Amino acid sequence: MTAAADLLVTNAEVHTLTRPDETHEAVAVRDGRIVRVGDAYELEFLAGVDTRTLDLGGRVLLPGFVDAHTHLDVVGRKRVHADLSTAESRDEALDALRDRAAVVDAGDPVLGFGYDESAWGENAYLTRTDLDAVDAAGPVVAVREDLHVASLSSAALARFGDDLPASGVRREGGEPTGVVVEAAAEVVLDALAPDRAGTETLLRAAQEYANARGVTTVHDMVQRSHAPRVYRDLDAADELTLRVRLNYWADHLDALVETGLRTNHGDGLVRVGAIKTFTDGSLGGRTAKLSEPYADAPDERGEWSVTPAAFRKLLDGAEAAGFQVAAHAIGDEAVDEVVDAFADRSATADTRHRIEHAELASDDAIDRVADCGVVASVQPNFHRWAGEGGLYADRLGDRRTETNRLGRLADAGIHLAFGSDCMPLDPLFGVHHAVDAPTDAQRLDVTEALRAYTLGSAYAGFDEDRLGTVEPGKCADFVALDESPWVVDDIAAIDVAVTVVDGRIVHDAR
Known part of the structure; x- marks a missing residue:
């Protein structure tokens, strides 16, 4: 029976x-x-x-939906702190910070996440002067949507300034503007990281938000966070409502090796994923590594967050320990370096190494990614910046049409995995932008886009046999x-x- x-x-x-x-x-x-x-x-x-x-x-x-690249703690921070992602002007962002300042304890940091100055029709980050006008008793910090740029009030600069690497502190006339990038922004984020209880509050808010948008699995990029413990505790208590693949930052590698973990370890709803590393920065922060100068900054071509030599050393160590590697590379020069490193290992076992973003990949790089079987973990929602007069037009000029060429990637036979990078976390928003992208090379049809957000992302997490389609088993x-x-x-x-x-x-x- x-x-x-x-x-x-x-x-x-x-x-x-x-x-x-x-x-x-x-x-x-x-x-x-x-x-x-x-x-x-x-x-x-x-x-x-x-x-x-x-x-x-x-x-x-x-x-x-399987979100192949996200930061659930940041999603939670937008729910708990000031959500700047919906601000349509500089004044709206500052008003949101003022509202937050009115409810925090006197002297506590006032935090806002997700601002995007390009959505305001501007090309200037929030500055110390802007944030000082919030008139908070404690430091005010506003984090840009890409997490590569943070804006600090005078009080925040006084609190964190001695710990900030000088190369990441933007200055005018010798004085800090309040804008910090890359390693300096990371220092600030680390200093403001919540404790375990605070992390649980953020992740509970984030998983509810994700479920409401049809997300059933996330590949979460975690760094020096209580998130792995919180996820496992929630799973043990039967209170986790997402499948979670933990993509640990590269600075966790030694600890993971010591504890005997490797990619795909785990059971229940939580499993170990890839080792995640940067190579370059972001287009929004003008730190993505380009072969040609930025259109709006002719003296700048970006910077290495991790040098090519250091990336190859990490790749060797991670691969030897049984880990998939997920490498952030946005500018064409960074993409080329990552593809070179991965291509040298194309004959090895099914590691399913991933290139994250690959926004400005050249035709040659795309064909080589296909040849060596690397997964392209990309964000279709980034096409929100691809139109005329958008962020990509400001940063890249005519090269904006060469960004996020989803159709070209698919035509090359590359395994496409879609994620949001929480900008915003909303798969249907991403599918919309994949279908309505400006050019044929950037565009997918509806079915292709949905598959990339389901089976494609499942494949990136070695889960295609259990996730990604509606089939028996x-x-x-x-x-x-x-x-x-x-x-x-x-x-x-x-x-x-x-x-x-x-x-x-x-x-x-x-």
């Missing part, structure tokens, strides 16, 4: 996202796994006394949408109705 299902999802437009994509009406789940996909009539016999039936009222059902992770992304013009505006993780309904907005 066939055992009854724990959950029966019916009256749905089920897109399996297999190749070719199949559509069905119903899905049956038992013990957190999909056991049947088919017609509603055929699956009714799996309904038992204790079966929960989820009637989707004709909604579109997809595999759950796979984990019961899926999302129901109020409208079809194949039909509407504004995919970003589609509402997420239901999110299911491991057979449990973790978000229900019906």
Whole structure:
């Protein structure tokens, strides 16, 4: 006798996202796994006394979204501190910081996250003068959306200034402007990092936010954080509502080796992922390493965060210890160096090394990535800056059309994994920008974009056999949408109705 299902999802437009994509009406789940996909009539016999039936009222059902590159603590910080990502002007950002200053204890830091000056029609970061006008009793720190730039008030400069590397402190007339970049911004972020309890507060807020956007798995980039412990504690308490792949920063490598961990260790909802490292910076911070100068700064071509020699040394050590490596590379010069290093190892076992971002990859680099089987972990939402008059036009001029060429990457046969880098964490926003990108070389069709945010990202985490499609035997992770992304013009505006993780309904907005 066939055992009854724990959950029966019916009256749905089920897109399996297999190749070719199949559509069905119903899905049956038992013990957190999909056991049947088919017609509603055929699956009714799996309904038992204790079966929960989820009637989707004709909604579109997809595999759950897998965000291949995010920082959930930053998502949480936007929920808990001042969210500057929605500010449409400098004044709105400062008002948000003033609102935050009004509720923190006197003398405590006033923190804001996610500002984007390019969205204000400006090309200037928040400065010390701006933040001093917040009139807070304690230091004020505003972190740019890319995490590579932070803005500090005079009080914040006084508190952190002695610890900041001089190369990362921007100055005018010999005086600090309050803008710090790269290693100096990292010092500030480390100094303001929350304790374990604070981290739990951030991650609980972030996972709720992620589930509400259909995210069922995250590849979280963690650095000197309590997050790994918090995730495991939440999982043990049955309070984790996401699958988490922990991509540890390179400075954790020795400790991970000492404890005997390697990529894919773990069970439950938490597993060990890659070793993450920078090579260069960001286009927004003018620190991405370019072969030609920035259009708006003719004397600048970016900088190395990790030199090519140091990256190769790290790659050797991580690979020898059984780790996948995820290398941040944005500028074309940085991408070339990372591809060179990975290509030297193309004959090794299935390491699935990843290049993160690859925003300005040349045609030659793209073809070589395909040849050596490296995963391109990219962010389609970055096309928000690709239009005329946008950030990329300011930084790169005519080269803006060479950024994030998703279609070119796909045509080369590269494994594409989509993530958000929490700018913002919203897969449908990313799919929208992939479909509506400015040029054919930057654009994907709806199905390709959805696959990159599901099966493609699952592949980047060695999870393609259990995640990424709606098929029998796979984990019961899926999302129901109020409208079809194949039909509407504004995919970003589609509402997420239901999110299911491991057979449990973790978000229900019906």
